[in-house]
Amino acid sequence: MIPLPKRYARIIVGAAILGAAGCTSSPAATDEPPSVGSKQVSPCAAGQLVLSATEVSPGATHRGVRITIGLTNGTPACELSGYPEIEADQGGPVIRADHTPRGYPGGLPPDRDAPPVVIMTDSSTPPSVSASAIVEGMAVDANGNSCPTYIRLRVTPPNASTAQPIAATITACALEVHPLLGPEMH
Numbered sequence: 001m002i003p004l005p006k007r008y009a010r011i012i013v014g015a016a017i018l019g020a021a022g023c024t025s026s027p028a029a030t031d032e033p034p035s036v037g038s039k040q041v042s043p044c045a046a047g048q049l050v051l052s053a054t055e056v057s058p059g060a061t062h063r064g065v066r067i068t069i070g071l072t073n074g075t076p077a078c079e080l081s082g083y084p085e086i087e088a089d090q091g092g093p094v095i096r097a098d099h100t101p102r103g104y105p106g107g108l109p110p111d112r113d114a115p116p117v118v119i120m121t122d123s124s125t126p127p128s129v130s131a132s133a134i135v136e137g138m139a140v141d142a143n144g145n146s147c148p149t150y151i152r153l154r155v156t157p158p159n160a161s162t163a164q165p166i167a168a169t170i171t172a173c174a175l176e177v178h179p180l181l182g183p184e185m186h
Contacts, residue, residue, distance in 0.1 A: 044078035046160035053168035056105045061139045064105040065168045070130040071122035080131050081117040085156035086177045092148025097175035106134035107178030115179030131180040137172020147173035
Protein backbone atom coordinates (compact mmCIF):
# COMPACT_ATOMS: atom_id res chain seq x y z
CA MET A 1 0.00 0.00 0.00
CA ILE A 2 1.32 3.44 -0.91
CA PRO A 3 1.46 5.80 2.11
CA LEU A 4 -0.67 8.95 1.76
CA PRO A 5 0.48 12.38 2.88
CA LYS A 6 -1.11 13.30 6.23
CA ARG A 7 -3.41 15.96 4.76
CA TYR A 8 -4.97 13.47 2.31
CA ALA A 9 -5.37 10.89 5.06
CA ARG A 10 -7.21 13.48 7.20
CA ILE A 11 -9.48 14.41 4.28
CA ILE A 12 -10.34 10.76 3.62
CA VAL A 13 -11.02 10.04 7.31
CA GLY A 14 -13.13 13.22 7.63
CA ALA A 15 -15.16 12.35 4.53
CA ALA A 16 -15.75 8.82 5.84
CA ILE A 17 -16.98 10.14 9.19
CA LEU A 18 -19.31 12.70 7.56
CA GLY A 19 -20.61 10.07 5.12
CA ALA A 20 -21.29 7.58 7.90
CA ALA A 21 -23.05 10.22 9.98
CA GLY A 22 -25.25 11.19 7.03
CA CYS A 23 -26.14 7.57 6.33
CA THR A 24 -27.28 6.77 9.84
CA SER A 25 -29.86 9.50 10.25
CA SER A 26 -33.27 9.18 8.67
CA PRO A 27 -36.28 11.45 8.88
CA ALA A 28 -39.19 10.21 10.93
CA ALA A 29 -42.15 9.06 8.87
CA THR A 30 -45.29 11.06 9.55
CA ASP A 31 -48.75 11.42 8.11
CA GLU A 32 -48.66 15.16 8.78
CA PRO A 33 -48.75 17.37 5.67
CA PRO A 34 -45.62 19.45 5.02
CA SER A 35 -45.59 22.91 6.57
CA VAL A 36 -44.58 26.36 5.39
CA GLY A 37 -43.48 28.40 8.37
CA SER A 38 -45.94 27.42 11.08
CA LYS A 39 -48.86 26.62 8.73
CA GLN A 40 -49.90 23.13 7.64
CA VAL A 41 -50.12 22.75 3.86
CA SER A 42 -53.00 20.92 2.16
CA PRO A 43 -53.28 19.68 -1.42
CA CYS A 44 -54.20 22.42 -3.90
CA ALA A 45 -57.83 22.50 -5.00
CA ALA A 46 -58.87 23.12 -8.60
CA GLY A 47 -60.53 26.49 -7.85
CA GLN A 48 -57.25 27.84 -6.45
CA LEU A 49 -55.24 27.26 -9.64
CA VAL A 50 -54.43 29.42 -12.65
CA LEU A 51 -53.01 27.72 -15.77
CA SER A 52 -50.93 29.06 -18.63
CA ALA A 53 -48.88 27.62 -21.50
CA THR A 54 -45.71 28.67 -23.31
CA GLU A 55 -43.93 27.01 -26.21
CA VAL A 56 -40.66 25.27 -25.39
CA SER A 57 -37.92 25.80 -27.96
CA PRO A 58 -38.16 22.92 -30.38
CA GLY A 59 -35.23 20.74 -31.32
CA ALA A 60 -35.07 18.77 -34.58
CA THR A 61 -38.60 17.36 -34.86
CA HIS A 62 -39.39 17.62 -31.14
CA ARG A 63 -42.13 20.03 -30.05
CA GLY A 64 -43.00 21.07 -26.52
CA VAL A 65 -45.24 23.20 -24.35
CA ARG A 66 -44.61 24.17 -20.72
CA ILE A 67 -47.81 24.10 -18.67
CA THR A 68 -47.45 26.42 -15.67
CA ILE A 69 -49.80 26.15 -12.72
CA GLY A 70 -49.93 29.04 -10.26
CA LEU A 71 -52.20 30.10 -7.43
CA THR A 72 -54.84 32.80 -7.51
CA ASN A 73 -53.95 35.80 -5.34
CA GLY A 74 -54.85 35.40 -1.70
CA THR A 75 -54.83 31.60 -1.83
CA PRO A 76 -53.03 29.99 1.12
CA ALA A 77 -49.99 27.84 0.39
CA CYS A 78 -50.85 24.37 -0.87
CA GLU A 79 -49.07 21.43 -2.46
CA LEU A 80 -49.15 19.76 -5.86
CA SER A 81 -47.47 16.55 -6.91
CA GLY A 82 -47.68 14.19 -9.83
CA TYR A 83 -48.76 14.54 -13.42
CA PRO A 84 -51.42 16.77 -14.94
CA GLU A 85 -53.76 14.99 -17.34
CA ILE A 86 -53.35 16.46 -20.84
CA GLU A 87 -55.58 16.09 -23.88
CA ALA A 88 -55.15 17.82 -27.26
CA ASP A 89 -58.54 18.27 -28.87
CA GLN A 90 -58.49 21.02 -31.53
CA GLY A 91 -56.52 20.58 -34.75
CA GLY A 92 -56.60 16.82 -35.18
CA PRO A 93 -58.02 13.68 -33.60
CA VAL A 94 -58.22 13.84 -29.80
CA ILE A 95 -55.04 12.51 -28.19
CA ARG A 96 -54.15 12.02 -24.52
CA ALA A 97 -50.64 12.44 -23.19
CA ASP A 98 -48.84 9.45 -21.69
CA HIS A 99 -47.10 10.00 -18.33
CA THR A 100 -43.31 9.73 -18.65
CA PRO A 101 -40.72 10.86 -16.09
CA ARG A 102 -38.47 12.68 -18.59
CA GLY A 103 -37.96 13.40 -22.27
CA TYR A 104 -36.09 15.49 -24.80
CA PRO A 105 -37.04 19.01 -23.55
CA GLY A 106 -37.33 18.30 -19.83
CA GLY A 107 -38.73 16.33 -16.96
CA LEU A 108 -37.17 14.72 -13.91
CA PRO A 109 -33.39 14.56 -13.56
CA PRO A 110 -31.89 11.16 -14.53
CA ASP A 111 -31.24 10.21 -10.88
CA ARG A 112 -34.87 10.66 -9.83
CA ASP A 113 -38.03 8.76 -10.79
CA ALA A 114 -40.60 10.01 -8.27
CA PRO A 115 -42.35 13.35 -8.81
CA PRO A 116 -41.52 15.94 -6.15
CA VAL A 117 -44.03 17.71 -3.94
CA VAL A 118 -44.18 21.40 -4.90
CA ILE A 119 -45.27 23.78 -2.13
CA MET A 120 -47.10 26.51 -4.03
CA THR A 121 -47.46 30.13 -2.89
CA ASP A 122 -49.18 33.03 -4.62
CA SER A 123 -47.72 36.33 -5.79
CA SER A 124 -48.89 38.08 -2.61
CA THR A 125 -46.47 35.89 -0.62
CA PRO A 126 -43.03 36.58 -2.17
CA PRO A 127 -41.32 34.70 -3.50
CA SER A 128 -44.27 33.12 -5.28
CA VAL A 129 -43.82 29.49 -6.27
CA SER A 130 -45.58 27.81 -9.18
CA ALA A 131 -45.29 24.34 -10.68
CA SER A 132 -44.79 23.43 -14.31
CA ALA A 133 -44.81 20.35 -16.50
CA ILE A 134 -43.53 19.78 -20.03
CA VAL A 135 -45.82 18.31 -22.69
CA GLU A 136 -43.92 17.03 -25.72
CA GLY A 137 -44.41 15.30 -29.02
CA MET A 138 -42.79 14.68 -32.39
CA ALA A 139 -43.81 16.81 -35.39
CA VAL A 140 -43.54 13.83 -37.77
CA ASP A 141 -44.64 10.21 -37.50
CA ALA A 142 -42.43 7.12 -37.90
CA ASN A 143 -42.82 7.32 -41.71
CA GLY A 144 -41.75 10.99 -41.88
CA ASN A 145 -45.29 12.33 -42.44
CA SER A 146 -46.29 15.62 -40.80
CA CYS A 147 -48.45 15.40 -37.69
CA PRO A 148 -51.48 17.62 -36.92
CA THR A 149 -51.00 21.01 -35.29
CA TYR A 150 -53.16 21.37 -32.20
CA ILE A 151 -54.20 24.80 -30.93
CA ARG A 152 -55.72 23.88 -27.58
CA LEU A 153 -54.88 21.60 -24.67
CA ARG A 154 -57.29 20.50 -21.97
CA VAL A 155 -55.40 20.29 -18.66
CA THR A 156 -56.60 18.58 -15.50
CA PRO A 157 -54.26 19.38 -12.59
CA PRO A 158 -53.60 16.75 -9.89
CA ASN A 159 -56.45 16.63 -7.31
CA ALA A 160 -58.88 18.14 -9.84
CA SER A 161 -61.69 16.44 -11.71
CA THR A 162 -62.42 19.04 -14.38
CA ALA A 163 -60.18 19.88 -17.32
CA GLN A 164 -59.39 23.52 -18.08
CA PRO A 165 -58.92 24.48 -21.74
CA ILE A 166 -55.83 26.57 -22.49
CA ALA A 167 -54.57 27.97 -25.77
CA ALA A 168 -51.37 26.17 -26.75
CA THR A 169 -49.89 25.23 -30.11
CA ILE A 170 -48.10 21.91 -30.57
CA THR A 171 -47.57 19.74 -33.64
CA ALA A 172 -47.68 16.07 -32.65
CA CYS A 173 -49.11 12.66 -33.48
CA ALA A 174 -48.74 11.49 -29.87
CA LEU A 175 -48.03 13.34 -26.61
CA GLU A 176 -46.10 12.73 -23.41
CA VAL A 177 -46.33 14.76 -20.23
CA HIS A 178 -43.68 14.88 -17.53
CA PRO A 179 -44.35 15.45 -13.80
CA LEU A 180 -44.90 18.83 -12.21
CA LEU A 181 -41.67 20.40 -11.00
CA GLY A 182 -40.95 23.41 -8.83
CA PRO A 183 -38.61 26.22 -9.87
CA GLU A 184 -35.59 24.57 -8.21
CA MET A 185 -35.74 21.61 -10.64
CA HIS A 186 -35.89 23.59 -13.91
